[in-house]
Amino acid sequence: MxxxxxxxxxxxxxxxxxxxxxxxxxxxxxxxxxxxxxxxxxxxxxxxxxxxxxxxxxxxxxxAFDRHLAHRAAVSGARILPATRARLIEGQLHLSGRFRGLVRPQVIIGADGPHSMVSRAMGNPVQExxxxxxxxxxxxxxxxxxxxxxxxxxxxxxxxxxxxxxxxxxxxxxxxxxxxxxxxxxxxxxxxxxxxxxxxxxxxxxxxxxxxxxxxxxxAGGSPPAICKESYLLAGDAAGQVMATSGGGIPLAVLGGRIAGETAAGYLQRGEPLKDYPSRIGREFGIQLSRSVQIRRMVDVAMKSDTLMNSLFAALSPTQMKSVMRAQIPEIFLSRAWGGEESYQQR
Ligand SMILES: Cc1cc2nc3c(=O)[nH]c(=O)nc-3n(C[C@H](O)[C@H](O)[C@H](O)COP(=O)(O)OP(=O)(O)OC[C@H]3O[C@@H](n4cnc5c(N)ncnc54)[C@H](O)[C@@H]3O)c2cc1C
Structure with a gap:
C-alpha cells in the first residue's frame, strides 16, 4: 500500500x-x-x-478502499488470491506464496504497479x-x-x-x-x-x-509505448495512467481497470479485438493523460529555479492553476516565452 x-x-x-x-x-x-x-x-x-x-x-x-474493491470483485465472480506472487514466464503465471500452481490465462491484465513485470514482458522500457x-x-x-x-x-x-x-x-x-x-x-x-x-x-x-x-x-512519464500487445493489457500505474501534474493515480487506475476488464470480457465473450484497448483508453482520458505529461515537462524547466517558479506562480491566477492541475493548458503556457504551441505539439 x-x-x-x-x-x-x-x-x-x-x-x-x-x-x-x-x-x-x-x-x-x-x-x-x-x-x-x-x-x-x-x-x-x-x-x-x-x-x-x-x-x-x-x-x-x-x-479499506482496496479491500472494498476486492469485496466487490469477489461477489461479482472474481477469484482473489491474497498473499500470492505471480511470475510471468512464457505466457504462464507461476504462483507462489499462499496459493501455488500454474495458470495459463487467455488474457493477462497487468495491473501490477509502477514496476510492472507484465510491462517488461511486453518489451516496454523502464518507466520514468x-x-x-x-x-x-x-x-x-x-x-x-x-x-x-x-x-x-x-x-x-x-x-x-x-x-x-x-x-x-x-x-x-x-x-x-x-x-x-x-x-x-x-x-x-x-x-x-x-x-x-x-x-x-x-x-x-x-x-x-x-x-x-x-x-x-x-x-511520471505517461503511457509506455505498448499498453496492449498480443494477449497482454496494462492498466493503472503499470500503464503509466497517472496525472503527471499531481501524481494522482487512483481515478485513472480505476478507469483504466474498468476499460481493460471490459475489453478482455468483450474479447472472450464476443471475439472483439483486444487491440481496441488503447483507443478506448484514448477516448475516455487519453488527452488529459498526455497533456498532464506535457504540462509537467514544461513546468520542469521552472522547477530548476525557485526564481522562475515564483514568477510562474505570480503569473497564474488560482483558476488557471486549477486548470493546470486538471491538465488543461492555460494560454500562458502556449505563449512564445514558454516555447509556444509549436514546441508543445512537437513534444
Ligand atoms: C507515496 C504515494 C502517495 C500517493 N498518493 C496518492 C493520492 O493521494 N491520490 C492518488 O490518486 N494517487 C496517489 N498515489 C498514486 C496511487 O497510489 C497509484 O497511482 C495507484 O495505487 C495505482 O494503482 P494500481 O492498482 O495501478 O497499482 P498499485 O496500487 O501499485 O497496485 C499494484 C498491485 O500489484 C501487486 N503486484 C505487483 N507485482 C505482483 C506480482 N508479481 N504478483 C502479485 N502481485 C503483484 C502489488 O503488490 C500491488 O498490490 C500515491 C503514490 C505514492 C507512491
Missing part, C-alpha cells in the same frame, strides 16, 4: 475527465472508507505565498517515475479543509511536498521528487527538512509525530 488517499469528489472528477464514464466505485464510496472531506486545494510557491481554489475532495483509508516518501503524522496543527502542495527546489527538488488532512490533527505528509534532481540527497533527509524547516509547514507540523512510514514510486 502506497498512497496519500486523496481522491476528488465524483463531480470534480467528471469535470476533469469530461469524456470518461466513471465507474460506480469512484462515485459511491462507503462513508466508513472516507476519513475526511476537503474543500480547498492550496498551493505554496517557493517564496511561501500561496494560491488556493475550491476542490471538493475525499481522503480515503486506502487499505517519481520517488515518494510519506509519513502519517499525528498531533499536527493543520487546516483540515485543505489539501496542500508545496513547491521548492530546497524542500522538494523536481516535485512537490504535500500535507493531506486525515482529520482534525492527523495528516499524510510526504514528498515526491524525481531521482535526477536529488544530487546525492536522500529522501528521508528531504522530508525531515521539509517538516522541521519549511517556513510555513514547520508551524503546522512542529510537535507532531510520525506513526507510519510509506515509500513508493509514481509514474
Amino acid at each position: 502506497q498512497c496519500g488517499g486523496f481522491l476528488p469528489e465524483a463531480g470534480e472528477l467528471q469535470k476533469m475527465l469530461a469524456s470518461a464514464r466513471l465507474p460506480q466505485t469512484l462515485v459511491d464510496i462507503p462513508e466508513r472508507i472516507i476519513l475526511c472531506r476537503t474543500s480547498l486545494q492550496r498551493i505554496y510557491s517557493p517564496s511561501g505565498s500561496f494560491k488556493q481554489f475550491p476542490v471538493a475532495g475525499r481522503v480515503l483509508d486506502r487499505r 517515475t517519481g520517488i515518494c516518501l510519506e509519513y502519517e503524522m499525528v498531533d499536527v496543527d493543520i487546516d483540515p479543509h485543505a489539501a496542500e502542495m508545496y513547491f521548492s527546489a530546497r524542500f522538494a527538488p523536481g516535485g512537490y511536498a504535500w500535507i493531506i488532512p486525515l482529520g482534525r490533527d492527523c495528516a499524510n505528509v510526504g514528498v515526491g521528487v524525481r531521482a535526477s534532481y536529488l544530487s546525492g540527497q536522500r529522501l528521508p533527509q528531504i522530508l525531515d527538512r521539509f517538516i522541521a524547516e519549511h517556513p510555513v509547514a514547520r508551524e503546522k507540523l512542529a510537535g507532531g509525530q510520525a506513526i507510519a512510514v510509506m515509500r513508493g514510486a509514481v509514474p
Whole structure:
C-alpha cells in the first residue's frame, strides 16, 4: 500500500475527465472508507505565498478502499488470491506464496504497479517515475479543509511536498521528487527538512509525530509505448495512467481497470479485438493523460529555479492553476516565452 488517499469528489472528477464514464466505485464510496472531506486545494510557491481554489475532495483509508474493491470483485465472480506472487514466464503465471500452481490465462491484465513485470514482458522500457516518501503524522496543527502542495527546489527538488488532512490533527505528509534532481540527497533527509524547516509547514507540523512510514514510486512519464500487445493489457500505474501534474493515480487506475476488464470480457465473450484497448483508453482520458505529461515537462524547466517558479506562480491566477492541475493548458503556457504551441505539439 502506497498512497496519500486523496481522491476528488465524483463531480470534480467528471469535470476533469469530461469524456470518461466513471465507474460506480469512484462515485459511491462507503462513508466508513472516507476519513475526511476537503474543500480547498492550496498551493505554496517557493517564496511561501500561496494560491488556493475550491476542490471538493475525499481522503480515503486506502487499505479499506482496496479491500472494498476486492469485496466487490469477489461477489461479482472474481477469484482473489491474497498473499500470492505471480511470475510471468512464457505466457504462464507461476504462483507462489499462499496459493501455488500454474495458470495459463487467455488474457493477462497487468495491473501490477509502477514496476510492472507484465510491462517488461511486453518489451516496454523502464518507466520514468517519481520517488515518494510519506509519513502519517499525528498531533499536527493543520487546516483540515485543505489539501496542500508545496513547491521548492530546497524542500522538494523536481516535485512537490504535500500535507493531506486525515482529520482534525492527523495528516499524510510526504514528498515526491524525481531521482535526477536529488544530487546525492536522500529522501528521508528531504522530508525531515521539509517538516522541521519549511517556513510555513514547520508551524503546522512542529510537535507532531510520525506513526507510519510509506515509500513508493509514481509514474511520471505517461503511457509506455505498448499498453496492449498480443494477449497482454496494462492498466493503472503499470500503464503509466497517472496525472503527471499531481501524481494522482487512483481515478485513472480505476478507469483504466474498468476499460481493460471490459475489453478482455468483450474479447472472450464476443471475439472483439483486444487491440481496441488503447483507443478506448484514448477516448475516455487519453488527452488529459498526455497533456498532464506535457504540462509537467514544461513546468520542469521552472522547477530548476525557485526564481522562475515564483514568477510562474505570480503569473497564474488560482483558476488557471486549477486548470493546470486538471491538465488543461492555460494560454500562458502556449505563449512564445514558454516555447509556444509549436514546441508543445512537437513534444
Ligand atoms: C507515496 C504515494 C502517495 C500517493 N498518493 C496518492 C493520492 O493521494 N491520490 C492518488 O490518486 N494517487 C496517489 N498515489 C498514486 C496511487 O497510489 C497509484 O497511482 C495507484 O495505487 C495505482 O494503482 P494500481 O492498482 O495501478 O497499482 P498499485 O496500487 O501499485 O497496485 C499494484 C498491485 O500489484 C501487486 N503486484 C505487483 N507485482 C505482483 C506480482 N508479481 N504478483 C502479485 N502481485 C503483484 C502489488 O503488490 C500491488 O498490490 C500515491 C503514490 C505514492 C507512491
